[in-house]
Amino acid sequence: xxxxxxxxxxxxxxxxxxxxxxxxxxxxxxxxxxxxxxxxxxxxxxxxxxxxxxxxxxxxxxxxxxxxxxxxxxxxxxxxxxxxxxxxxxxxxxxxxxxxxxxxxxxxxxxxxxxxxxxxxxxxxxxxxxxxxxxxxxxxxxxxxxxxxxxxxxxxxxxxxxxxxxxxxxxxxxxxxxxxxxxxxxxxxxxxxxxxxxxxxxxxxxx
Amino acid sequence: xxxxxxxxxxxxxxxxxxxxxxxxxxxxxxxxxxxxxxxxxxxxxxxxxxxxxxxxxxxxxxxxxxxxxxxxxxxxxxxxxxxxxxxxxxxxxxxxxxx
Numbered sequence: 119x120x121x122x123x124x125x126x127x128x129x130x131x132x133x134x135x136x137x138x139x140x141x142x143x144x145x146x147x148x149x150x151x152x153x154x155x156x157x158x159x160x161x162x163x164x165x166x167x168x169x170x171x172x173x174x175x176x177x178x179x180x181x182x183x184x185x186x187x188x189x190x191x192x193x194x195x196x197x198x199x200x201x202x203x204x205x206x207x208x209x210x211x212x213x214x215x216x217x218x219x220x221x222x223x224x225x226x227x228x229x230x231x232x233x234x235x236x237x238x239x240x241x242x243x244x245x246x247x248x249x250x251x252x253x254x255x256x257x258x259x260x261x262x263x264x265x266x267x268x269x270x271x272x273x274x275x276x277x278x279x280x281x282x283x284x285x286x287x288x289x290x291x292x293x294x295x296x297x298x299x300x301x302x303x304x305x306x307x308x309x310x311x312x313x314x315x316x317x318x319x320x321x322x323x324x325x
Numbered sequence: 326x327x328x329x330x331x332x333x334x335x336x337x338x339x340x341x342x343x344x345x346x347x348x349x350x351x352x353x354x355x356x357x358x359x360x361x362x363x364x365x366x367x368x369x370x371x372x373x374x375x376x377x378x379x380x381x382x383x384x385x386x387x388x389x390x391x392x393x394x395x396x397x398x399x400x401x402x403x404x405x406x407x408x409x410x411x412x413x414x415x416x417x418x419x420x421x422x423x424x
């Protein structure tokens with residue numbers, strides 16, 4: 119018969135193995151903060167492209183009918199997206215190495231797969247809306263689909279990701295109601311929220 | 326449970342075997358190399374304990390080839406899941422009893 123301490127260790131190791139095998143614990147909090155900063159810079163650029171010199175807090179009653187403006191905005195969004203993903207992957211690879219884990223393992227594959235379903239659906243949906251000239255709901259749709267993606271991905275990573283997902287959906291729905299303030303809500307959802315949750319995760323797991 | 330020690334599963338009292346089962350209980354399927362990475366053990370050590378669990382019908386094995394390299398996948402059986410649950414309940418009871 120083993121000592122009681124050994125049984126306690128057994129129980130602890132069950133928990134560790136469940137988390138280690140199913141959760142992508144290499145996700146870096148710092149990369150969330152950086153993604154938030156990129157999004158804020160992107161939102162500032164979008165403001166100068168589409169709305170300047172009107173105040174960013176003003177309601178924008180007119181739609182973006184000008185094609186060249188839409189293309190520029192899509193360009194800004196693409197740069198922000200690629201920069202965020204690259205930072206996330208690089209930082210997480212570094213963290214995985216530190217924890218002696220593979221970056222591309224069972225948990226991260228599951229997480230990326232679950233993220234991809236709502237993101238690709240939402241991306242296609244938004245492009246179809248833009249192609250048909252429905253600009254008003256592009257910003258809220260991106261927030262809502264992103265929130266759903268985070269919630270779906272959360273079982274395979276830190277619990278905070280689920281809460282961030284709820285926040286994005288709420289911001290997206292409010293944004294859908296106040297369609298003319300899309301940019302402002304976009305900056306809040308993709309910028310401020312990423313910085314807030316990135317800092318929470320950094321303090322909790324990365325230090 | 327009168328004496329929780331009686332409910333402990335001999336097979337799962339070995340820590341590595343318990344850990345293998347923990348991974349399989351949380352993940353639908355898991356392959357050999359990923360198991361090795363998560364558990365941090367050597368090939369031979371892992372293989373022998375998997376064999377023991379397979380013999381007890383706690384897990385099922387599927388062998389496939391990916392790019393001509395063998396890729397062995399493991400899945401927990403219903404029998405294994407029940408045994409794991411019973412063993413964990415007993416473990417918790419044992420620890421609780423002594424407090």
